[in-house]
Amino acid sequence: MLRILMLTPDLDTPGGVSGLLATLRDFFSVGVEYFTVGKRLHESSWFAMFRRFLGDIRRFRRTLDASHYDVVHVNPSLEFKAVIRDGVFVILARRAGVRTVVMFHGWKSDFEASLKGWRLCVFKRVFAKADAVLVLASELREKLEYWGFSAPITVETTAFHDALIRSDTLDQKLRRRRGExxxxFFSRVERTKGIYETLDAYAMVKARRPLVKLTVAGSGTALDAAKQYAADRRLPDISWVxxxxxxxxxxxxxDADVFILPTYTEGLPVAVLEAMAFGLAIVTRPVGGLRDIIIDGQSGxxxxxxxxxxxxxxIERLIEDPDLxxxxSRNNHCEAVARFAASAAARRLEALYERLVCTHCQLDP
Known part of the structure; x- marks a missing residue:
């Protein structure tokens, strides 16, 4: 059986990467061991984080020395701290002769813009030598190819737990709709996630379609301000859960029919995939991985x-055309079950690991 060492953030910390990796854990059939890196819940100072980082490096080297692993799978975001941290682990894994998979999750445009000259050369020397690279959007694959990455680059997706899949829920939803x-809006409540655009759009629809309602699910730094914004405009029928x-x-x-996310930038939020599994039409922007999975006029x-x-x-076009x-709803449910369930994502990763190991074996004398 293959042995994979998966580098993860603290799985007890809320977040997209930790949530995805915790979900996949239930569906791997190969031997996957989890190695925690990055900030821990109890850390509050730079000194504590730096000391823990040095400890993680020592622990990682001991782990590689003590056991044989076929693949080390690293999960950075394209931002300064993650690139520095996970770059060290990629270098150590390669020096130990272990194949490496790098999956970029978040992608900070300001850090991308800073990767020029010697910074880009260093970045490429570390990450372009991975045995395989995974990204969450085709535009990110194009950027890495433009930078000269020679490793195979695959566009992957995030995933939701298979336990969410219930066809009977979709049938109940469709029977329940009677013009309402x-x-x-299911995301972190932040300005850059489009919470204010959501409230303004809702106000316009509500003025013409009084039966429409809005639920806002999530927490964030803009939550209180967004609630006040809605109150100042006397927007009714909003549930802040x-x-x-x-x-x-x-x-x-x-309980929802249409998922709205006017986000400014994005990777591939799991909430969108979960919404598709529950048969919600998606109204969002063509940013990040969303442009790869949402087909305009078919998915939303x-x-x-x-x-x-x-x-x-x-939104009004969807209200006016219940058949559409x-x-x-049916298109999104079927697509989500086939592509975005955690069991399907785990099988794709296992197939990638197998290919890397088989290729390496064929190259060995």
């Missing part, structure tokens, strides 16, 4: 700009 359409998980998250998704609508009126118009909304 419920919108869902906060951070949800487990059965409460499933209930929120079951992709809005090029941030104009709330454009989002309101897309139902078809999008």
């Amino acid at each position: 359409v419920r919108l869902l 906060g951070y949800v998980q487990g059965r409460e998250k499933a209930r929120v998704l079951e 609508y992709l809005i090029e700009g941030k104009d709330p009126a454009a989002f309101a118009g897309a 909304l139902e078809q999008m």
Whole structure:
């Protein structure tokens, strides 16, 4: 059986990367061991983080010396601290003769812009020599290819737990619709996630379609300000449910019909995939991995700009055409089950690991 060493953030810390890797853990059939790197919940100072980082390096070297691993899988974001931290582990793994897989999750445009000259050369010397690279959007693959990456680059997806898949929930949702359409904003409540554009679009739709309702699920630094923004405009029928998980998250998704996310930048949020599994039509922007999975007019609508009126118009088209909304619901459910369930994502990763090991064996004398 293959042995994989998976580098992860603290899986008890809320976040997209930790949530994805914790979800995949239930579906691997190969031997995957988890090695925690990055900030821990109890750390509060730079000195503590630096000391822990040195400890992680020593622990990682001892782990590689003590056992044989076929692949080390590293999960950085394209941002300064993660690139420095995980670059060290990539170098150590390669020096130990272990094949490396690098999966870029987050992608900070300001850090990307800083990768020029010697910085880009150093970045390439470390990460371009990985045996395989995974990204969450085709535009990111194109950027790495433009930079001269020679390793195979695959566009992967995030994933949701298979336990969310329930066809009977979709049938109940479709039977329940009687002209009332419920919108869902499910993300961190931040300005850059489009919370204010969402509220403005909702106000426009609500003025013409009084039965429409909005649920905002998530926490964030803009939550209180967004609530005040809605109150100042006297927007009715908004449910602020906060951070949800487990059965409460499933209930929120079951009750919604249209997922709205006017996000400014994005990787590939799991919440969108979960919404698709629950048969929600998606109204968002063509940023990050969203442009790869949302087919305009079939999965929902992709809005090029941030104009709330454009989002309101897309939502009203769905309200006016219930047959189209139902078809999008069924399309998204089927697509999500086939591509984005954690079991499917785990099988794709295992196939990648197998290919790397087989290729290496063929090259050995």
